[in-house]
Amino acid sequence: MSRDHRGKMAASCCGVKKQKLNNSLPSICCNGSAVYPNYHKNGYTVASPEMCYFCFDVLHSHLYSYEQPKAPLFTNDSYPLFVTWKIGRERRLRGCIGTFSATSLHGGLREYAVTSAMKDSRFQPIQKEDFPKLHCSVSILTHFEDAADYLDWEVGVHGIRIEFINEKGNKKTATYLPEVAVEQGWDRIQTIDSLLHKGGFKGPVNAEIRKSIRLIRYRSEKMTVSYSDYVAQKQNGHA
Template identity: 35%
Template sequence: MALIAFNELDHALNKAELISYPLSQPSESALFVTWKIKGDLRGCIGTFIPQPTIDLVRKYALIAALQDPRFDPISPQEFKQLDCTVTFLGPLEPIEKDDWIIGEDGLKATFPGNKSATFLPEVALEQNWTKHETYEMLARKAGAMGLSGMKLMKYKGTKDSMDYNEYIKTKQN
């Protein structure tokens, strides 16, 4: 699915031909598309609502690359430096605080005032955060005024990743 995300962004930035690929994932998924350059985040957006997989990958490949409000849009000059990961999300499971494993479980937190945020399973591990630091960062990301009233859900994620060079090799075959 990372191949489809790359191809969609290549088409948007460089007018590359869209290629049809056989569907090898479940027909409906909840997912996030993540773009990085040299390990630095350049965009990550997705949905917890399962929808047709290929449509979601194509949609969120572009939204994450071009419309993530935390970043400037990815430019054509950056395209050759990109890594892409499509993370397929498992079901959300309500949990009590600390009933999750760093690096294994993703977290979705909701706060009073209809505020929410999520971190994919690898984020706390990559950032070397403790569980409490993760809660604080979720609150900050959600725009919440603290941890009071926070409700947590955890989920698993399955990743499909590729970098620009893998994309070009696969596209040529």
């Protein structure tokens, strides 16, 4: 488990590297209270390209020790969010960290743009030479619901967060954003089994273990831009 500098629990979206389902993956922390309010306010779309451009600005300033960018013009409402960095034409994962706590968008994106780039324990920190090869995604999490059981969710539609008891009797949590199962080509059971291993469950997974899971499903508004998109936006004078 990991904490950010304010003591909040940080979570990794994880799982977009190809995995073998019988491997035990590094455990991650996913924050969330016992109550999952609907953060999607008044039905409007929240995620926007400007949020990704802002993350590029923040990371660029961090890498070159420049003054941090001024506050952006998009809404500063509070939402759970994730920032994901991928690199190269094949878009290999280079970092993905966020929070299940409702966080102001300006501060949250400013924080997790850097945290996901520099402090994802699965990867080396992003370097200056990596910057022109990056793609940035911002995921705004909405519509949290308790599922009836471990199968009560839809691949490609829902992200899932599971709570379970491991072999030592300790409560563990893990999450996958909605795109992970699709990218891996998994069905629901394969996704659940992978997520259990990702969360640190080391024993064999069977129907009884799956049925003991508490599953919270949610949706995600995701926006992705490339470095070339970012440069074009700068050249058009919309910085």
